[in-house]
Structure formats: C-alpha cells, structure tokens
Amino acid sequence: MTDLAIRPDADAEHSGAADTLVDDETFVDDSPAPEPEYQWAPADEAPKKRRVGMWVGIAAGVTAIAVAASSLVLIAPGTAVAGVPVGWLTAGAATDALQSRLADTTVVLTGAGGDVEVTGADLGATVDGRALADTAFAEHPMWNVSAWFAEPLDASIALDAEAATAALRAAAPDLYTDPVDAVVSFDAETASYVATPAVEGTGIDVDALRLALQDAYTSGQTRLEFDAVATPVTALTPTYVADATVSSLNEILDTAGFYVGDERTVPVSRDIAASWLTVTPGDRGTFEITADEDAIAEFVPGLAEAVNRDAVDARVITDTGGEVLREEIAGVDGRVLGETSTVSSDYAAQLAQGDGVFQLPVEQTPFATTALARNIVVDLSDQRVYLYENGGLVSSYLASTGLAGSPTHVGNFRINWKTPLQDLGCFEGAPYCTEDVPWLAYFNGDQALHGAYWHNNFGNTMSHGCVNLPPATAKFVYDWSAVGTEVRVQY
Template identity: 60%
Template sequence: MALTDLATRPGAEEAPLEGAAATTGAEPTTVADGDDSGPNYAWAPADPAPRKRRLALWIGIPAGVCVVALVATSLVLIAPGTSVAGVPVGGLTPGAAADAIEGRLAETTIVLTGAGGDAEITGAELGASVDARALADAAFAQNPMWNPTTWFSTPVEAPIRIDADAATSALRAAAPDLYTDPVDALVAFDAASATYVAVPSELGTGIDVDTVRTTLAEAFAAGQTVVELDAEAAPVEAERPTFVAAATVTRLNSMLDSVGFYVGAERTVPIDRAVAASWITVEPAARGTFEISADPAAIQPVVDGLAPLVNRPAENGVVITDSRGGVLREDAAGISGRELGDTSTVASDFATQLTAGNGVYALPVAEVAPVITSLARRIEVDLGDQRTYLFENDNVVQSWAISSGAEGFSSSTGNFRITSKLTSQDMGELCYNPNSQTPGAYCTRDVPWVMYYNGDEALHGAYWHNNFGNVMSHGCINMPVSAAQYVFGWAPKGTEVSVHY
C-alpha cells in the first residue's frame, strides 16, 4: 500500500507524523507520483533509541570502593578514643602512634620552682624514654578500630625511664646552686698495720632524679605538657659508697692472710703482706665498684727465687724385716722429696688469681720418691762355739762371745723369736720368794737388756762375770753388757733367734 493512500484514508491519524516531524524537525517532502496532483509525503527519519540510564551503577561503584577502603583501613588503625598516657592515638596506625608518643614525651616540660629557680627541662633533655612502639602495638592489639566495642577504652599506661646521667647533667646546668659533689669512698693500704682500710664516702647534694622521673611520668600520664616541680637540694649518695669499699677491704685482707705459694696444704713460701700489697692495684670501676689488678712483672722476681725454697731431696727409709720379708720395725719412714716444675706462667697466673681475690697459689711440683731399704735381721747362738752372731741380709755384722747354760741348766736349742724386751729385771726365785728352799735357787738384781725368746730363757747382759766363751748361766744366754745393749736396740720384737750347736 502506498504511503499516499495511507495518508489520505478516511480516519487515518496524522498525529504520529506531525509528532515525528515536530520531534525531529524534519519537513514533509512532496513527491510526484503519476498524475495525482495531490501532495505526497515521505517517512521522516526515525528517532534514535534512547540510551539506558546507568546513574545508579556509577554512584554504587565508588560507594562500594569507599566501603572496602573503610573496612581495610579499620584493620590497621587504632580505635577512636584510645590514648596512651594522655596521648590520643585513635585513628592512627601503630607507627604514627609511636611517633606521637615519643614526640609528646620529648616535649613534656618540667618547670623548676622554689630554690631551683624557674628553669625549664624537657623530657628530651632529661633523657626520658618510653617503649613507644611496643605501647602503640599494645594499644592497637587491645583497641583495633574494626572492633567498636573497644572504642573510647581505658588509657594505656606508659612506664617512663630516665637516663640518670643525662638528667643529672641537665638539672645541674639548670640549677647549679643546688649541687655539691659527693666524695667517693676509697680503698688504701695502711703500711703500719699491713692491712687495707676503707676511707668513707661523703654525701653530696642535688635534685633527686627519682622525684623528677615521677613528676614527668605523672604529667605524661595525665596528658600535661607542662608541670611544675618545687626543686630542693636532696642528699646525693657517692657513686662508690662506704659499704662497697668496706667489702672490698674485707676481701683484700682475707687474701693477704693466706697469700703465698703452696705445695698441697702447706704454705711453702709465705708472702709478706706488704710485698703482696705492692703487687696489687685497687682502682675505681664501673657501677660504683672497685677493680683489683696485679702486676705479673712485680711477682716474677719472687717466682725466680722459688726453686731453692721449694726443692727438697727425698729422705730414704729403712725397715727391719724377718727372713721372709715381714716388717718388724720401721727405723726410718722415708720422706718424699719434691722438685719445682715449669714456672714460666706462674707470675701471670698468680696475678690473675689475685685479681679474682685468691691468694693461694698451688705450685707445680714433681714428687721424688724415697728409697726404702729393707734389712732382714736374725740372731744365731752357737752353743758349741759359745758365740752369738748377728745377721743382716744374710751377712754377719756383729759377733760376741757368750755364756750359755751350765751343766744341769743347758740352754734349749731350736728356732725362736724374741717375744718381749725389758731394759732391766730382777732374775731368780729368791728375788720373789726369799724363803724358797728350792735347790740352786738364786736372785740377781737389775739384770740389764733382757730379751726373752723361749719361755724364761733370754738374751741379756751379765755384769757379774767376765768369763764369756764358757758356759756359766742357768739357761739364759749371757752377753757382755755393752753387747746386750747393742742387740737390744738392733733386734726388734719378733726377731728370729736360732740356738744350735
């Protein structure tokens, strides 16, 4: 169907066309079409499709990003209302909070009033410090922004430290009139008494650093940037007080009491107290103490002279035995000798010991063992020869004529041992029973150097005759007194006695 027909049809609505033309601004176009002289109309260009409205999307994306950013930020920030010792740190990262804490402490100012004048001292000048990062981390851990229940919580406490030396220097410069120097205790050697003595310390005056620290800490905790302190002179202890010097003196004097070179428990070479003190230096040391040192070069001359004082030859021993080696008597025990060893490091080693408070130096010595000589002794009595022989290691060392038992009182033969020894004894029945009627009974007073070997038979001295070499006795072996005395000392109890023909 032609456009012209549509346009001229009864009841056809032209509003759309008019509307279209009005909307687009296009003019109707007349087109010739055959013989029809009426106007012809062509379609106007169609309106472009309207774009979809995306305003909500463009608003929603930034808002979402903001929300994500806010959530992410809340994960690294400290909750609002949080403070560390009066320093507000809410909304800060731990690093920024640490900087804020340190800065506030450094700027906190103490104004000295009263006798100290009106000087001002900052926390930085006092050497004040605080573990700001640890406090900030703790504040974040306890009060993170992401947890609303921790907002506006209790302030975190901050322990404050002060550098005592820096604080004293700053306070002294600010209020010099309040300061007098204390006098440290000293340690000295008194030659008259040969002992160390303590020279007491003396108090000084100054501003009490602990009071300053407390004042600064309280101001910092309260969030105050300026605080006043009524500065007054207070006693100031010496760096090295008397009790430290006294303890050092006790230690030194105890060392002098025992100082020397030892072999075992024996102080073989004692050292004079004054000499030992001349080796030692006592000087002030850190933290109010005293340092003890010793000079190896001063010790060396004494070390060089040790050998003749320490070396000792061995003392040989002698033991008396029977023929089987059994010990009957120890005539000389034998004493070990000693010889000083290497002394090349003794001086330096002793100096180190003295520094540690030990004055007992154990010397390196080698033991020299004694030689122990064994003498096997025995006695032989030859009744046929009427002689006694003394054997030592099977060698005859002495021999004397004797008088053995006369007829009717023959001396017994056999192998015996000396059982008892008496320096003197009355012999004979009549000595103990004067009324005895026994035939041949007798009494001899004070028989010397008696050595029993077989019941009542003995070797002994005879002062009542000089007929040795012939039988004379009542069974005992008579010997010259001097010979009997010699044998008495030579033969210990247990010595073997052989009586034979």
C-alpha cells in the same frame, strides 16, 4: 579502504517542501516526496554513551574500600595509652604521640630547690612507645567495633639517671653535694691494705621523680609539681666494695709465693707482693687489680735453687707381718723445676684475679721405702735377748730374767708402752722400791725390758719378772724397738 554509505542528499530532501504546523512543536510536510538522490559518503561515528551513573558508583566503591583498608591499620576510637589518646592513629603515629607527650611534659621543682622547670626530654624520660602502640592496635583495632572506647592501657616510664641528674643539678645546684668514693691503699707500717670509707653526698631522688612523672603521665597531665628535697646520694664506690677489695688483697699478701703442692717453696714477703700490685678504680664503682710482670720476673732465676732436690728414701719399722709400727726416716720426693718462661706473666694474671698461690711446674721423682721388720726373742734357757731384723739376727745380749718366785712369763707379746725413766715398786706395801729405773719397754702387763744399774750379774736370773739389761744395752733396745714390736719369751 574508506567506508562509504548511501544516504539521501540533504538539500534535495528539503527543496520546495511545504511544512504544515500540526501543533506547537510538530510540523507535517504536505508536499509530495521528491525522488531521493544517492551519493557515496563516509559513515558517521556512533555517538558515545554517557556513563555518569557508573562513575559515581566506582567513586563510592573506592571510598568504601579506602575506609575499610584504613580500619585495618588504625587504632580504635576512644583508645588511650596511660593519659595519651591514640584513637584514629596508626601505630607509628601513636608511637610519636606517646613519646612527644612525655618529652613535652613539664616538671616544676618546688620547695628548697626553687621554682624551676625541666621537661621530660631534659630528664631523658622514655617510654616504649612502639611496643605500647602495637599493643593498643592489637587489642583495639578500628575494625573491631567492640574494642572501641576501652579502658586506658598502662605505660611504664624510664629515666636516664645520668641525664636526669645532670638536668636537675643544673636546675637546682644548691641541692647537690658530691659524694666521696671509698679508697683502697697500702699501709706500710702494718704491711696490709686498708680501706678509707666513702662519704655520702646529697641530691634529688631521681626514682621518686620518676614515680611522680609516671603518675602524671598516666593521668594525662602535662605539667606537675615536684617537691625537690635533698636526699642522700651514695658514692659510686661504696665502702663495702672497698672492704671486699681489701680483704682480697690481704689474702694475696698472706699467701703470696711460689708453691710446690701445699709447700710454699719460695715465700714472697707482704711488702714485696704489695709492690707488685697496683689498685685503680674500675668500672661501675669497683677496683681493678693489676700486677707488674717485670717485677715478678726478677724472682724467677732463683726458683731452681729453692726447688730442685734429690729424692730421700723412707725407712719404716714394721712387725713380721709387714704392719708399719714407726717411720724412722720420712721419704721425700726428688724434684726438678720445669719450664719457667711464662711464670712471670702467668703469676701476674693470677694476682690480678686475687690468687697469690702460684703452683710451679715441677717434675717429681718418687722416693723408695725401706721396711725393717723387727722382733725380739727372750730365751730363758740361756738368759739372753736376741734382736732380729728382716729375719736376720742383729745382735744378742746377756740378760737377767725373773727368779723362781717371780718368773718371766712364757708367750708371744708385743711392746705396748715405753717410758725412759720410772720408779719400780715404790708404793706402800710393795716388797721393794727401785728408783730411777731407765729405758723401760713393757710387753706383758708389769713385765718390761729395762736397764738395771744395781747389779752386774747378767746371764743369771735376778729380777721380779722383768728382763734386766745393762743400761746402755737397754737404751739401744729401747730406741731400736717400736710400740707394737713382737716379743717372744721362750725356753
């Protein structure tokens, strides 16, 4: 529905009206006021108010907010990293400025190298711009007025050694000679590995250049002169690396073989072991050792014959208390070679690590031990010697013990010393001298069981205290007994 308003007719309002001028700007209507006429008409819209002052205030507020916001992301005025100003910049822009300044820095090579130029970018110079920019903002944000115009932050320059060397070599080739790497080879004449020493080259000292570039960058210079003096350049593979590799390889040759425990059951000769090995340059100036698995595999079929064996039981001589006095037969474990399908590959991998001792897979069969408890009885009553083993009588022999003036002493003794031949009593003042007495086993001071070649009256007392036996019998007793064997002299 249309809004209508009742208003006086405009034409009727002013028809026939006489206006009187009151002053320069105002008229007064002196005529009688006509009767108003009314009609329906749409209501006029209210005029819009102008808000000029409000818009000016909003703009100023936005500007203030923008300034405040920018202060939260910008680095404070007067801030520098090394020699690069980064004030009024964001961390991202500061990062670009730091790296750009370094990349554009010019190095003039002077001296024998000639006046040639390279840039930081050519040298592969880098700086951790992002970390430095972040630090600059963290320590010197714009919003913190007290952090404005602070001391410059330090920055460390890094050079890509390969890129720097390539750029410098291209700029000053006369300053460069190539070093010669150390070499490892096998000398067939000595069957050993030998090292050929490395030879130094020459070139520009990249680290010295980095320090000079560091100083220039820190002081804000974008151009510097560097005296390009040739300095020694170490070979990629130095002599000491070759010497260490030779030592490891020769250790392999010294020990190469297939082992069972500590026993090198199947030795491998030095020249054959060397034929299995290949030595090539490795990463970062080292050497890589590899082994020929197929060549090693040729040895595997013959391993069983060398390894397999039956057990050999041990035999020991003891006293009656079980203490071992002598080993008659050494015990040997039996053994059988185990699975060999991976021997060649496993040994090849082991040789590549510098280990020439390969332990074979073996199943052991332990040996048994037989103990023989032996003792001797000398009976003065019947002039006999009795030999016992494990409590049983082995044999008995007629003997000749001491005469009444030099009796064989009764008691329990042990054999404490043995000798196959000795002169008896042959010294100044001795009552007798018997030379070349055989098979002596001393059990009581100067009394011994021994052979007597000068009489055949065994079964009767004849000696100066020793126990005389026929020489052949004395040898048997000598061999049969051990040092520590118990000897009982009784009636």
